[in-house]
Amino acid sequence: MRLSKRVENLPPYLFVGITRKIAAKRAKGEEVISFAIGDPDIPTPPHIIDRLCRAARDPVNHRYPETDGLPELHQAIARWYEKRFGVSLDAQKEVLPLIGSKEGIGHIAFCLLDDGDIALVPDPGYPSYSSITTLAGGEPYYLPLKAEKGFLPDLEAIPDDVLKKAKLLWINYPNNPTGAVADLDFFNKVVKFAEQHDLAVCHDGPYTEVAFDGYQPVSFMQADGAKEIGVEFHSLSKSFNMTGWRIGMAVGNATMIDALMRLKTNLDSGIPQAIQYAAIEALTGPQNCIEEHNAIYQRRRDLIVEMLNSIGLEARAPKASLYVWAKVPEGYTSVDFTANLLDQVGVAVTPGVGYGKHGEGYVRLSLTIPDAALVKGLSRLAGWRSTRRRIIRG
Ligand SMILES: Cc1ncc(COP(=O)(O)O)c(C=O)c1O
Secondary structure, rough: OOOHHHHHOOOOOHHHHHHHHHHHHHHHHOEEEEEEOOOOOOOOOOHHHHHHHHHHHHHHHHHOOOOOOHHHHHHHHHHHHHHHHHOOOOOOOOOEEEOOOHHHHHHHHHHHOOOOOOEEEOOOOOHHHHHHHHHOOEEEEEOOOOOOHHOOOOHHOOOHHHHHHHEEEEEEOOOOOOOOOHHHHHHHHHHHHHHHHHOEEEEEEOOOOOEOOOOOOHHHHOOHHHHHHHEEEEEOOOOOOOHHHOEEEEEHHHHHHHHHHHHHOOOOOOOOOHHHHHHHHHOOOOOOOHHHHHHHHHHHHHHHHHHHHHHHOEEEEOEOOOEEEEEEEOOHHHHHHHHHHHHHOOEEEEEEEHOHHHHEEEEEEOOOHHHHHHHHHHHHHHHHHHHHHHHHHH
C-alpha cells in the first residue's frame, strides 16, 4: 500500500510520543507522575452532566445532528460572548459550533491556504498550526516568541517577501505553551497589521477563562475591526472541564465562518446533540465553577513555581493558561532534561522544543494534575535536586 505524500510527511502529534513513553514505563510497573498534558483532572460540573444525561435519554437526540449546530447553541455562544466580553455576534452568521476547537483549527487551514501560501505561525506554538498548514499545502513561517518581548511575536520583523505570500496569521493568548497573555493594544495592532497586509487572522483563545489573581483575559474579538479580518477559536474544554465531550466554537468573520461550515458539511455530520445541550447548559448555567477551578489551579501554580525555582529551574507564575513554562538548568537540552527527569525520578514534563525550535531551553508543566499526585511529583522534583547535587559533587 502506498500512503499519500501528504500523510507520509505528517509528523506524529507531539503528545503521542510522550504518552507512549509514559505508558512503557508504567507497563514495567514504574509509577510516573505526569505534568505533561493539559487535560483538566477535575470532572465536568454536575449540572452540565445532568443536562447531558437528560438529553441522551431523549430519542430526538439519537439521530443525525445538523452540521452547523442547534440554533439554541448558536444563541448561547453569542450571549456568552456578549456577557463575558461585551462582543456582539450574529448568532447564525458569526458563530459556528465545532467538535472541539482543534477540529476547526485543522479545517480552517483548508479554507484559507492554497499550495505554496504562507501561514505565519508562532514558535513555540500549539503544534497543529504548523502541521495542518503543511497538510493543506501551505508553508509555515515561524514567528519567534521570546521572553524579552513577553512572548508576543514581532510583526515588524517579518520580511516583505514573506508577507507577500502570507495569507494567514495565527495567534494564541493566553498562550500555550508559554502562559503569556496579550492585552487589547496588542490585538488592535494585530488587526491593523492584518488589514495592511491582507491577512486573515485566527486567534486561538481556549484559555481565556483560566486566569489567576483576579486577572481577566480579553478576547481578540474585542479589538476594533477584528470581525472584518478574523475569527477566534474557543472551547468548552478548559473553561468547563469538558475535553472528553469535544465541543468548541469559532466566532467572528462571517465569510470565514461560512467557508468553515461549507467544508465541514462535506466532512462531518455535526456534534452529537446531547453534547450540544450540555454546552448550552455550561454557557448559560451557573458560572461559579470557573472561579472554583481557577482557585485550585492557582494554588497548584504557586506550589509548582516555588519548587521549580528552588531546584534551579527559572519559572515565572503565569497570569493565565494551564501551564508553567520553565527554563531548563544549564547544560541540558529540553529533551535531555525531560528524559533525565523521567529516568531519575519518574516525573514527566513536556520538552519545549516539541513546540518549535524557539521552545528549546524550556519545559512545560501543566496544572491539571490531581493534588495527591502533585504533592508526590513536587517531592520527587526536590529529590531530583539532591540527585543532581550528588552528581555535580561526585
Ligand atoms: C492552544 C490550544 N488550542 C486548541 C486546543 C484544543 O482544544 P479542544 O479541546 O477545544 O480541541 C488546545 C488543547 O490543548 C490548545 O492548547
